[in-house]
Amino acid sequence: VLPEEMMELNLEDGDDNNKQSSSSSNNKKKDDASITSDYAITNNNLPSHFPTHARIVPLKGRHVLVPLEYFPTLGMTFEYHRRRYIYRSSEGVWTKIRCRTDIPLAFFKSWKGFRGANG
Structure with missing residues (x-):
């Protein structure tokens, strides 16, 4: 479970060093509503006991190591x-x-x- 202070995203703070864009190809100016769902909490701001990667074990093929991302709205994702x-x-x-249908x-x-x- 993520601490509450990590799940809060301060939109008034101009410090973008604590945020990492999840879609680096889109460099357009965004409004506050799109920023909340678009920025992940970077691994260097995480407590040391939080996981940073997950191992995927597919049915066929080799195991894959993927980086974990922490979003204020979703929590831990990959x-x-x-x-x-x-x-x-x-x-x-x-x-x-999944999208609602x-x-x-x-x-x-x-x-x-x-x-x-x-x-």
Whole structure:
């Protein structure tokens, strides 16, 4: 379980040394809402007892060592074959992030998007 102070992302602090972009190809200026889900907590800011890598054991082939990333919204994650997996500490398993497919189409027709803090 990650400590609360690590899960908080200070958007008003101009110090970008504590954040690492998870998508380095996108260098555009981003708003605060996109920053919260786009930045990982770097390994050099982690406590020494936190894991930094995970070993993937595929059914066929060689074992693969992948770096772990810590996101304020997701917690401990890794990416393997262009898919992101999150650790569920309550069950002790890694699960692939899946998109919801049970939302009716009528919801999207009437949806106006996310509202900002000002309304």
